[in-house]
Amino acid sequence: xxxxxxxxxxxxxxxxxxxxxxxxxxxxxxxxxxxxxxxxxxxxxxxxxxxxxxxxxxxxxxxxxxxxxxxxxxxxxxxxxxxxxxxxxxxxxxxxxxxxxxxxxxxxxxxxxxxxxxxxxxxxxxxxxxxxxxxxxxxxxxxxxxx
Numbered sequence: 001x002x003x004x005x006x007x008x009x010x011x012x013x014x015x016x017x018x019x020x021x022x023x024x025x026x027x028x029x030x031x032x033x034x035x036x037x038x039x040x041x042x043x044x045x046x047x048x049x050x051x052x053x054x055x056x057x058x059x060x061x062x063x064x065x066x067x068x069x070x071x072x073x074x075x076x077x078x079x080x081x082x083x084x085x086x087x088x089x090x091x092x093x094x095x096x097x098x099x100x101x102x103x104x105x106x107x108x109x110x111x112x113x114x115x116x117x118x119x120x121x122x123x124x125x126x127x128x129x130x131x132x133x134x135x136x137x138x139x140x141x142x143x144x145x146x147x
Contacts, residue, residue, distance in 0.1 A: 010077045015070040016055075018063035018088075023055040026073050030084055033077050037143055046121035047082070047141050053114035054086045054137050062088025062135055080143050081123075087136040092129045 012029065016022035030051045034044050055071065063069035069089040076083040119125045124140035 009079065012073075012075045012077075014073045016073055018059050018065050018067065018069050018071060020056070020059060022059060022071060023052055026055045026071075026086070027051045029073065030075055030082075033075050034082055034141070037077055037082060039082070039141070039143060043141060043144070047084075050118045050121045050139055051084060051086075053117050054084075054139065057114055057137075058086050058088035058090075058135075062090035064090060066090075082141045082143070084139045084141075085136060086139075087130050087134055089134045091133065092135065 010033075012033065014026075014029065016025060027048050031044055031048050034047050039047065055073075058071045059065060063071065066089075071089075072085070072087040074083075074085040074087075076085075115127075118137070118139060122139040123142045124138070126138045128136050128138075130136040
């Protein structure tokens, strides 16, 4: 039995400050859990980028560095997947209002690039409005089965 097959289901929750230091802290937490589950280096790199992009969005665009607002991080280690929830306490956000980053007119613009990477690097990606305020992003990465 592989070591990661014995890893029990576990959920970790943390409230982080609205600072860029929290981006590093969140990435470290998630990557530690991903490593314990047996994700390979390439997947850990993809997961790390997705978490960083998500946290930057929450701190900068969601909470706008507001010292009283927190970023809520929940990481669930399940038998076949890693599930990550990042929620800010900012205003609502409608992902459909962002310009398509791959459209010719937007290729040199930065808007939407982080969301594009999160979608590309994770197996599941969802954005929803959280009541009463804030945006919640749910990302899932499935552990590949050895063939």
